[in-house]
């Protein structure tokens with residue numbers, strides 16, 4: 188509780204995205220978490236759904252980037268998030284390089300036929316960590332220089 192705050196009370200959605208922003212900002216850099224990791228690649232494959240524009244999303248995190256692995260649901264009106272932070276940090280801690288699994292969105296959708304319906308969108312994830320820069324066969328690309 189913040190005493191004496193005259194700020195407008197944020198809506199749940201606003202405070203949630205603010206929390207995410209702060210959490211991302213405070214996340215350690217990848218190189219701080221695991222000095223020998225040169226790239227973490229995350230691929231999300233969402234369950235086939237005609238309402239989705241894209242079924243897969245890929246992310247690559249390089250050493251100077253924030254090691255924050257929480258991704259929003261593929262549905263724009265859903266407040267669900269897929270938290271892979273624990274999985275990735277587990278990999279980095281143990282030196283393992285691969286993990287995969289399945290998740291189901293636990294968020295609620297504000298739009299659609301049923302207001303506030305539970306989303307339940309299924310997805311699978313694949314995470315690979317590149318530890319040695321001389322390693323071959325990686326699916327990580329050099330950081331874009333734009």
Ligand SMILES: [Zn+2]
Nearest residue numbers: 260265292306
């Ligand atoms: Zn969702």
